[in-house]
Amino acid sequence: MANSVLNVESLNVEFNMEGNYFHAVRDVSFKIEPGETLGLVGESGCGKSVTSLALVRLLTQSARVTGKIEYQGKNLLDLPERDMRDIRGNEISMIFQEPMTSLNPVYKIGAQISETLLLHKDISPREAFQQSLEMLKKVGIPRPEDIMDEYPHQLSGGMRQRIMIAIAMACNPKLLIADEPTTALDVTIQAQILELMKGISKDLGTSILLITHDLGVVAEMCDRVAVMYAGQIVEQGSVDDIFFNPQHPYTRGLLNAIPKIDAEQKQRLQPIEGNVPPITRMPKGCRFSPRCMHASDRCRAQQPGFFQVDNAEHLSRCWLNEAKEA
Amino acid sequence: MSEVLLEVKNLKKHFPIRKGFIRRTAGYVRAVDGIDLTVYAGETLGVVGESGCGKSTMGRSLLRLVEPTSGQIHFQGKDIMKLSKSQMRDMRREMQIVFQDPYASLNPRYTIGQTLSEPMEIHHLHNSTARKQRVQSMLERVGLDPSYSSRFPHEFSGGQRQRIGIARALVLNPKLMILDEPVAALDVSVQSQVINLLEDLQQDFNLTYIFVAHDLSVVKHISNRILVMYLGRMMELASSNDLFADPLHPYTRALLSAVPIPNPRVKRERIILQGDLPSPANPPKGCVFHTRCPLAQDVCREKVPEWREAKHNHMVACHLV
Ligand SMILES: Nc1ncnc2c1ncn2[C@@H]1O[C@H](COP(=O)(O)OP(=O)(O)OP(=O)(O)O)[C@@H](O)[C@H]1O
Ligand SMILES: Nc1ncnc2c1ncn2[C@@H]1O[C@H](COP(=O)(O)OP(=O)(O)OP(=O)(O)O)[C@@H](O)[C@H]1O
Ligand code: SF4
Ligand SMILES: [Mg+2]
Numbered sequence: 001m002a003n004s005v006l007n008v009e010s011l012n013v014e015f016n017m018e019g020n021y022f023h024a025v026r027d028v029s030f031k032i033e034p035g036e037t038l039g040l041v042g043e044s045g046c047g048k049s050v051t052s053l054a055l056v057r058l059l060t061q062s063a064r065v066t067g068k069i070e071y072q073g074k075n076l077l078d079l080p081e082r083d084m085r086d087i088r089g090n091e092i093s094m095i096f097q098e099p100m101t102s103l104n105p106v107y108k109i110g111a112q113i114s115e116t117l118l119l120h121k122d123i124s125p126r127e128a129f130q131q132s133l134e135m136l137k138k139v140g141i142p143r144p145e146d147i148m149d150e151y152p153h154q155l156s157g158g159m160r161q162r163i164m165i166a167i168a169m170a171c172n173p174k175l176l177i178a179d180e181p182t183t184a185l186d187v188t189i190q191a192q193i194l195e196l197m198k199g200i201s202k203d204l205g206t207s208i209l210l211i212t213h214d215l216g217v218v219a220e221m222c223d224r225v226a227v228m229y230a231g232q233i234v235e236q237g238s239v240d241d242i243f244f245n246p247q248h249p250y251t252r253g254l255l256n257a258i259p260k261i262d263a264e265q266k267q268r269l270q271p272i273e274g275n276v277p278p279i280t281r282m283p284k285g286c287r288f289s290p291r292c293m294h295a296s297d298r299c300r301a302q303q304p305g306f307f308q309v310d311n312a313e314h315l316s317r318c319w320l321n322e323a324k325e326a
Numbered sequence: 327m328s329e330v331l332l333e334v335k336n337l338k339k340h341f342p343i344r345k346g347f348i349r350r351t352a353g354y355v356r357a358v359d360g361i362d363l364t365v366y367a368g369e370t371l372g373v374v375g376e377s378g379c380g381k382s383t384m385g386r387s388l389l390r391l392v393e394p395t396s397g398q399i400h401f402q403g404k405d406i407m408k409l410s411k412s413q414m415r416d417m418r419r420e421m422q423i424v425f426q427d428p429y430a431s432l433n434p435r436y437t438i439g440q441t442l443s444e445p446m447e448i449h450h451l452h453n454s455t456a457r458k459q460r461v462q463s464m465l466e467r468v469g470l471d472p473s474y475s476s477r478f479p480h481e482f483s484g485g486q487r488q489r490i491g492i493a494r495a496l497v498l499n500p501k502l503m504i505l506d507e508p509v510a511a512l513d514v515s516v517q518s519q520v521i522n523l524l525e526d527l528q529q530d531f532n533l534t535y536i537f538v539a540h541d542l543s544v545v546k547h548i549s550n551r552i553l554v555m556y557l558g559r560m561m562e563l564a565s566s567n568d569l570f571a572d573p574l575h576p577y578t579r580a581l582l583s584a585v586p587i588p589n590p591r592v593k594r595e596r597i598i599l600q601g602d603l604p605s606p607a608n609p610p611k612g613c614v615f616h617t618r619c620p621l622a623q624d625v626c627r628e629k630v631p632e633w634r635e636a637k638h639n640h641m642v643a644c645h646l647v
């Protein structure tokens with residue numbers, strides 16, 4: 001589609017560690033369409049956060065980023081930092097896992113939301129204050145007038161996360177990147193926040209890149225899903241493709257490893273043996289081959305590319321899908 | 327049902343809140359506020375509830391790792407509240423606890439072998455050769471290479487450390503294991519390895535588990551019965567299947583409906599609780615849940631609901647059930 005909100009092509013991120021560069025993200029490509037929620041899932045250390053930080057160019061200096069991140073006809077990687085600052089927090093905004101570390105502890109809530117608005121919009125401080133108050137109401141903060149005047153430490157984790165959403169949504173962004181927005185919260189509070197995010201994307205047409213390791217959250221929130229393993233996307237497709245016709249052994253492994261809350265009868269869990277490799281010791285061939293029960297000699301020697309599964313949108317990076325494609 | 331292993335009556339733990347220069351007591355955090363429980367030999371009792379509802383404090387109180395404010399605890403018929411410090415230490419051979427953070431709970435300067443031997447040394451069990459043998463066989467039993475005994479904790483992954491924590495709890499051959507969020511810090515693939523291990527060990531060693539966690543799918547998978555806590559109190563207790571098939575308490579219903587299900591075609595009616603957890607230093611009067619309960623009536627704001635058997639083996643504390 002020509003009018004994707006974001007079009008990421010062959011994104012690579014390498015970190016310099018003691019003189020050598022190692023890939024934390026390798027050859028990652030995906031699109032995000034208007035109004036859709038794309039889930040990015042995978043275990044700890046597989047490169048989800050590095051990918052999201054690369055999109056908004058917030059990685060440390062030691063990172064080398066190459067590839068294309070196309071947004072409104074421009075490659076974000078080529079923009080001067082000044083232009084990037086105009087986009088960040090305005091057209092593309094972010095929510096991170098730890099709300100406490102992303103709010104400034106010495107500023108009042110009202111000031112923090114107003115600041116974002118004043119930075120990106122041509123409005124008076126008074127208007128900014130009014131709009132901030134409106135945002136607090138929108139995200140369901142009780143006593144919004146009082147809260148405007150309070151500091152982050154006076155709020156609960158769930159309220160802080162709602163404030164983060166208010167700030168992220170203040171400028172009505174086209175894309176919201178949410179990195180584990182509910183992982184630190186209790187399920188009842190998580191339910192409030194997910195409901196809120198759903199409502200916002202529906203009402204305002206905001207696209208969401210939702211990063212999580214919780215497959216339940218993915219099933220509930222996402223239209224499409226990209227599964228990451230060891231710095232690569234190994235499978236992507238619609239949420240139905242991923243849950244009802246998973247192809248890649250890693251995707252299947254993840255789905256089999258979690259207990260099914262709606263199972264009638266208790267089934268023994270099927271773990272994936274082994275661990276995610278560190279970026280300094282990526283296996284040769286298919287990166288999943290050391291943990292894969294289907295691995296052949298070819299898997300251990302040669303990296304598979306993407307193969308199409310049953311529809312053009314459903315892709316799997318596994319040699320087993322080669323035969324099926326042909 | 328099988329024999330009673332642990333009997334708890336009206337267990338409370340109130341932490342004093344100290345204020346000012348002279349550290350006078352300005353109030354109490356009612357972390358655990360009246361727990362009555364019977365735990366049967368060989369079962370797994372799951373404990374769920376939101377952060378801060380007192381799950382860990384309850385677990386620690388049962389071993390008197392934090393001293394209960396009041397209540398009775400009988401373990402194998404023995405009133406352990408009456409035991410002296412040293413008698414209690416002996417008792418803990420039979421009652422072990424495994425914590426969430428496998429790293430923080432291992433001494434970084436001890437080799438794995440030393441870590442596993444230490445409990446046996448404290449309890450003067452076996453001579454040093456027999457201790458070494460037991461360490462090796464325990465490591466093997468939890469799926470680690472016996473040669474690891476000469477290594478240090480930082481050399482291991484989270485899942486391996488949790489296996490070490492479990493092995494350490496097991497070397498004394500306990501009857502009861504309190505597992506406080508044992509898999510919360512682990513990735514799903516490793517989490518499932520550890521859960522399977524716990525299930526196997528329970529079979530082999532005839533263990534009784536109290537399994538504390540906030541992940542309801544995991545708790546349902548591993549538990550025979552489940553206790554739902556809120557603000558230090560018991561809301562509901564039933565068999566795992568019954569609790570999920572027929573939750574009676576409005577809090578349990580909200581909790582279960584909030585769990586995201588990994589199936590995109592399942593559409594559920596979700597009960598969204600308004601507001602946040604009240605402070606346990608100042609719990610609401612009447613039913614502690616009434617400030618967030620979608621069904622609350624006048625009676626809920628005034629009277630503490632009684633803990634009663636609403637169905638066979640299904641306990642609940644709610645005026646409207
Ligand atoms: N600044 C950095 N320098 C070197 N390596 C890094 C840096 N940041 C991340 N990494 C490595 O890159 C890999 C991917 O990390 P990332 O934080 O993206 O994982 P993640 O998928 O977000 O995991 P989690 O679920 O734990 O948040 C990891 O192996 C990590 O150690
Ligand atoms: N040593 C202590 N001194 C004072 N208050 C405490 C102490 N330990 C726990 N508390 C308080 O008691 C309450 C219950 O805490 P506890 O750790 O038992 O909760 P929990 O259910 O285990 O929560 P989580 O799911 O976050 O682990 C909390 O309000 C906590 O702040
Ligand atoms: S390419 Fe081979 S090793 Fe990799 S996932 Fe497929 S079968 Fe397994
Ligand atoms: Mg991350």
Ligand SMILES: [Mg+2]
Pocket residue numbers: 381382383506
């Ligand atoms: Mg706890």
